[in-house]
Amino acid sequence: MLKKNEKMTDIKYITETKKLIDDLKSVCANYGLGNDGNEFKIISQVFLYKYMNDKFSYEVKQMSPELASAENFQKAYEEMPEVKRQFLLARLGNKAPHLKPEQLLSHLFNNSNQPNFSEIYFDGTLRNISQENINLYSIKSTSGAKDTMFDELSKFITDPSQRDNFCKALVNKLVNFSFEKMFSEKYDFFATIFEYLIKDYNSDSGGKYAEYYTPHAVARIMASILVGKKEDVKDVKIYDPSAGSGTLLMNIAHAIGEKNCTIYSEDISQKSSNMLRLNLILNNLSHSIPNIVKGNTILEPSYVNTKFDYIVSNPPFKLDFSDYRDNLDKDSNRERFFVGIPNIPKKDKDKMAIYLLFIQHIMYSLSEKGKAAIVVPTGFITAQSGIEKKIRQRLIDNGWLRGVVSMPSNIFASTGTNVSVLILDKNADNEHIVLMDASKLGETIKEGKNQRTVLTTEEEQKITDVFNEKKAVEELSVVVTAEEIKAKNYSFSAGQYFEIKIEYVEISAEEFAQKMNEFETTLKNLFEQSNQLDKEILENFKKLKFKG
Structure with a gap:
C-alpha cells in the first residue's frame, strides 16, 4: 500500500523495480525453476548484485568528475590507472562495494557470448565480489565463521548445457534497468520493494x-x-x-x-x-x-x-x-x-x-x-x-x-x-x-x-x-x-482499569407504572407456560412402562 505523500516519480520507480523482479521470476520459470526451492536465492541475489553494481557506479561518479562525464563508464573505469583506482576505492569506504572493472554488469554483458560464460564470468564474478568484500557484507555465525554473499547460481540449473543461456537471460534483464536515477532523487521506499521481493517466499x-x-x-x-x-x-x-x-x-x-x-x-x-x-x-x-x-x-x-x-x-x-x-x-x-x-x-x-x-x-x-x-x-x-x-x-x-x-x-x-x-x-x-x-x-x-x-x-x-x-x-x-x-x-x-458507567434515564411516575405492568404481564405469561410444561412432563412420565 502506497503512502498518500508518495510522489508520482516514486510510484514510477516502484513500478519499474517490481517489473524487474517479475522479469527475473519469468527467467526462472522459463528454465524450470518457478516455485523451486532455490528460486528465492536466485531472485534476491541477482537483484542484490544489480543494486550493488549501480550503487557503486553512482557513488564513484560523485567522487570522480572523470567517470561522471565519461561517455562509456566501463571503458573509462578500465583505463583508469591502477593507483588512481585504488585511491578512489579507499575514498569510497563502506558507502558501496569495491568492484573491479571486470566485475561490473556491463563487462558481463559484453562477454555473455563467451564459452563457459556461466562458470567463468557469471559465477566467477559473484564469487570474487563475495570474497573481496567479505568484511563489508558477510554475516557471521556464533562461531565467528563468515558466510558467502552469493551462491554459484548457475548450478541450480541441473542441465549443464542450459546454464550459459540461463545466466545470459538474467544479465539481459538487468542491463536495461538502472537504480542510479533513483539514488539521485533520494529514492526512499525500499520497504515497499523489499516486501514485494519476498512476498512469494x-x-x-x-x-x-x-x-x-x-x-x-x-x-x-x-x-x-x-x-x-x-x-x-x-x-x-x-x-x-x-x-x-x-x-x-x-x-x-x-x-x-x-x-x-x-x-x-x-x-x-x-x-x-x-x-x-x-x-x-x-x-x-x-x-x-x-x-x-x-x-x-x-x-x-x-x-x-x-x-x-x-x-x-x-x-x-x-x-x-x-x-x-x-x-x-x-x-x-x-x-x-x-x-x-x-x-x-x-x-x-x-x-x-x-x-x-x-x-x-x-x-x-x-x-x-x-x-x-x-x-x-x-x-x-x-x-x-x-x-x-x-x-x-x-x-x-x-x-x-x-x-x-x-x-x-x-x-x-x-x-x-x-x-x-x-x-x-x-x-x-x-x-x-x-x-x-x-x-x-x-x-x-x-x-x-x-x-x-x-x-x-x-x-x-x-x-x-x-x-x-x-x-x-x-x-x-x-x-x-x-x-x-x-x-x-x-x-x-x-x-x-476502565470505569464502569451506569446510564440513568429519567421517566415519569406514569411511565414507570406502565413499564412495571408490562414486566408483570410478561412474567405471568412465562409462569403459565412453565406450569403447563410441568404438567405435560408429569403426564408423559406416568405413561412410561417397563418392557422386559
Missing part, C-alpha cells in the same frame, strides 16, 4: 522459527513510541535478538536516522539473516552488516556483554527448546534469566513459552537509559501466576514499564494469537503508565485464506499520539500509577 511464516517480518503498522507504531518527535538521538546502539528480516530494525533506524545509529541483531535462521542483509543494504545501513549474527540468541548470545539503547523484538512465542533447556539452568545464566526458565511440559513441547526467555534477555540487555518495545501474546499481560507474573512484577518494582498497547486481533495474517506490545523505559514515569486497548480499531480484510486486520494511517497516528501524550481516552486508554497496577495484581490490561 514467506508463506511458511518462517517455519519453525517465527515470522520473517512484522506488519509495518506495528513496526511503525513501536518506532514512533520509542523515538519521540522531540528527541535528538545520536550515536546509539539498536538491537533485535530475534531479527527476522529486520522490519522492526529498519523502522526504528529510520526514526532515529541511519547515520545516528548502529544495528546489532541475532537470529537462528540463515534465510532470515540473508534477508536482513539485503534489507540493510537497500536501506543505507550497510555499515551494520558485520553486526548480524546467525545463531541461537537464548543458548549462545553473541552480545551478552553488550548493553543497548534501543531494543525491538517480535520473538517466537512458542518453541521446543527442551534439547538445551538444562544448559540454560546454570549459575552463569541466573542474572540473565532472573525469574526462571519455563519447565518442559509432559505433552506438547512445541508449546514451551520461549518468549519469556526473550523478554528477560531483553531486560538484561538494556543500557542505563535503555528503551524497548516487545511483541508478546496478550495472555502475558494478565496471567495470574508463574514466570509471566514475576516478569510483570519486576518491571513495576524496577519502574521500567512505560505502557502497553493491546493490538486488534488478526493484526498478523499468519496467526490468530492476540498480541500486545510492551513498552519499557529504564527512566519511565511511574505515575503515568499508559495502558491501551486498541482491539476495536482497524478494518478486516481477506489476505489469501486468512483474514487480517489493517490499521489506517489515522489510527496508527492516534495510537502513537495518545500513548506519547499520556492521554486517557474513553474505551481506548487509561493512565495509571505503579501503585494502582500493584493493587490489580500487576495486571497490564487496560480493560481492568
Whole structure:
C-alpha cells in the first residue's frame, strides 16, 4: 500500500523495480525453476548484485568528475590507472562495494557470448565480489565463521548445457534497468520493494522459527513510541535478538536516522539473516552488516556483554527448546534469566513459552537509559501466576514499564494469537503508565485464506499520539500509577482499569407504572407456560412402562 505523500516519480520507480523482479521470476520459470526451492536465492541475489553494481557506479561518479562525464563508464573505469583506482576505492569506504572493472554488469554483458560464460564470468564474478568484500557484507555465525554473499547460481540449473543461456537471460534483464536515477532523487521506499521481493517466499511464516517480518503498522507504531518527535538521538546502539528480516530494525533506524545509529541483531535462521542483509543494504545501513549474527540468541548470545539503547523484538512465542533447556539452568545464566526458565511440559513441547526467555534477555540487555518495545501474546499481560507474573512484577518494582498497547486481533495474517506490545523505559514515569486497548480499531480484510486486520494511517497516528501524550481516552486508554497496577495484581490490561458507567434515564411516575405492568404481564405469561410444561412432563412420565 502506497503512502498518500508518495510522489508520482516514486510510484514510477516502484513500478519499474517490481517489473524487474517479475522479469527475473519469468527467467526462472522459463528454465524450470518457478516455485523451486532455490528460486528465492536466485531472485534476491541477482537483484542484490544489480543494486550493488549501480550503487557503486553512482557513488564513484560523485567522487570522480572523470567517470561522471565519461561517455562509456566501463571503458573509462578500465583505463583508469591502477593507483588512481585504488585511491578512489579507499575514498569510497563502506558507502558501496569495491568492484573491479571486470566485475561490473556491463563487462558481463559484453562477454555473455563467451564459452563457459556461466562458470567463468557469471559465477566467477559473484564469487570474487563475495570474497573481496567479505568484511563489508558477510554475516557471521556464533562461531565467528563468515558466510558467502552469493551462491554459484548457475548450478541450480541441473542441465549443464542450459546454464550459459540461463545466466545470459538474467544479465539481459538487468542491463536495461538502472537504480542510479533513483539514488539521485533520494529514492526512499525500499520497504515497499523489499516486501514485494519476498512476498512469494514467506508463506511458511518462517517455519519453525517465527515470522520473517512484522506488519509495518506495528513496526511503525513501536518506532514512533520509542523515538519521540522531540528527541535528538545520536550515536546509539539498536538491537533485535530475534531479527527476522529486520522490519522492526529498519523502522526504528529510520526514526532515529541511519547515520545516528548502529544495528546489532541475532537470529537462528540463515534465510532470515540473508534477508536482513539485503534489507540493510537497500536501506543505507550497510555499515551494520558485520553486526548480524546467525545463531541461537537464548543458548549462545553473541552480545551478552553488550548493553543497548534501543531494543525491538517480535520473538517466537512458542518453541521446543527442551534439547538445551538444562544448559540454560546454570549459575552463569541466573542474572540473565532472573525469574526462571519455563519447565518442559509432559505433552506438547512445541508449546514451551520461549518468549519469556526473550523478554528477560531483553531486560538484561538494556543500557542505563535503555528503551524497548516487545511483541508478546496478550495472555502475558494478565496471567495470574508463574514466570509471566514475576516478569510483570519486576518491571513495576524496577519502574521500567512505560505502557502497553493491546493490538486488534488478526493484526498478523499468519496467526490468530492476540498480541500486545510492551513498552519499557529504564527512566519511565511511574505515575503515568499508559495502558491501551486498541482491539476495536482497524478494518478486516481477506489476505489469501486468512483474514487480517489493517490499521489506517489515522489510527496508527492516534495510537502513537495518545500513548506519547499520556492521554486517557474513553474505551481506548487509561493512565495509571505503579501503585494502582500493584493493587490489580500487576495486571497490564487496560480493560481492568476502565470505569464502569451506569446510564440513568429519567421517566415519569406514569411511565414507570406502565413499564412495571408490562414486566408483570410478561412474567405471568412465562409462569403459565412453565406450569403447563410441568404438567405435560408429569403426564408423559406416568405413561412410561417397563418392557422386559
